[in-house]
Structure formats: C-alpha cells, structure tokens
Amino acid sequence: MALLERVATLVRANLNDLVDKAEDPEKMIKQVILDMQNQLLQVKTQVAISIADQHILEKKLLEAEENERQWMHRAGLAVDKKDDALARAAVERSMSYRTTAASFRQQVEDQKSQVDNLKSALLRLQQKMAEAESKSDMLIAQHRRARSLGKATDAGNAMGDNSNAAAFDRMKSKVRHHEATAQAHAELVGDDVNAKFAAMEKQEEIDRLLSELKSKRSA
Numbered sequence: 010m011a012l013l014e015r016v017a018t019l020v021r022a023n024l025n026d027l028v029d030k031a032e033d034p035e036k037m038i039k040q041v042i043l044d045m046q047n048q049l050l051q052v053k054t055q056v057a058i059s060i061a062d063q064h065i066l067e068k069k070l071l072e073a074e075e076n077e078r079q080w081m082h083r084a085g086l087a088v089d090k091k092d093d094a095l096a097r098a099a100v101e102r103s104m105s106y107r108t109t110a111a112s113f114r115q116q117v118e119d120q121k122s123q124v125d126n127l128k129s130a131l132l133r134l135q136q137k138m139a140e141a142e143s144k145s146d147m148l149i150a151q152h153r154r155a156r157s158l159g160k161a162t163d164a165g166n167a168m169g170d171n172s173n174a175a176a177f178d179r180m181k182s183k184v185r186h187h188e189a190t191a192q193a194h195a196e197l198v199g200d201d202v203n204a205k206f207a208a209m210e211k212q213e214e215i216d217r218l219l220s221e222l223k224s225k226r227s228a
Contacts, residue, residue, distance in 0.1 A: 038145050045138040052134060056127045063120040070117055073110035077103050 080103035087096035 038141065042138065042141050042145065045134060045141060049131070049134050049138060052127060052131045056124065056131060059120065059124045059127055063117065063124055066113055066117045066120055070110055070113035073106050073113055077106035077110055079103075080106060 080099050084096045084099035084103060087093075087099055
C-alpha cells in the first residue's frame, strides 16, 4: 500500500541528517512535521475505513454460517420425512454456504491483518512526529548557533586575524561536542526508560498467562 510506504519513509527519516543537509533547516523541519501531520490524518482515516470494512465482512461471515446451519437443519427435517431428494438439495445448499463462509473467513483474517498494519503504522508515525516536534526547537537552535559561529569565523578571516579565526573554530568545535554529548545522553536515558517499561510489560504478561494457566489446571 502506497500510504504505508510513505509512512515508512517518514518514520525512517533521520532528522539530524536532514537538518545537516538542508539549505534552510528551519523550513525543512517545519515541512517534515507538516508532511507527518498530513500522513497521520490519512492513516487515521484509512484505519477507520478498514475497521468498518472488517465489521461488514464479519457480519457477512456470520450470515453465511447461520445459513449453513439452517440448511443442514432443513436437510435433517427432510431426512425425517424420508424425502432424500429434498434432503440432498438442502445439504448441497448448506455446502454452498459453507464455501461462502470459508471465503468470508479468509477475508476477515486478511482485513484484520491490514487493520493491525495500519494501526502499527499510525503508532509509529505518532511517535516519530512527537520526536520531530520535540527536537525541532533544539535542531533549529543548533543550526542558528552554528550559523552564528560560522559568520563570526568568516568575519575574523576577512580581517586577516588568524588567531581569532582559530579561536572561533575551537569554540564551534566545543559547542558541537557539548551538543552531541547532551543529545547522546538524552537518547541513552530515553532508551533506558523504554527498556524498563518494556521489561515491566513483559513481566505483567507473564504473570497474566501464568494465572490463566493455573486457573485452567485447577478447573
């Protein structure tokens, strides 16, 4: 699905690389967030449509299964009346609905898979957009500081003051180093928090499954 491919492209995008390569980082990152917002709206709409389609298919499946049961019941009545021809016709009709039900059952499974994929894409896109929005101010500020330092260095070179130029270069390097260190630390803290929550959720799921197993065994 083209929509999921576009979402995957946005999710894979490395914001830092985009800012470094962009001629106008501020404009670029605002455009990325706008693209994410547009795609988010499209995915939400598609999720709603897919869920509605799933409900329709599930309803048709139930109808086919009910018709299958009804015609088998009628076949039984015909057998009781010693009407083999009518019973055979009823069984044949029941088998037809059984085939129809099997087809709808497969369609329901396929639709559920699509809904799950869309929901997963929606969640990833929401997380990526939140990341982009939280990082946008920081990345823009980084760019502005780097640009200011670059202008100061250019001014020093234009005046022929090599010592000042070297000082500005050292300052720029130091600022970038501090920014990179702070960013790495923030990402490590975020990863650690995510890992703790993942471990907590895993233990909860293990406890739930164990409790279910104990209940079944005791019964």
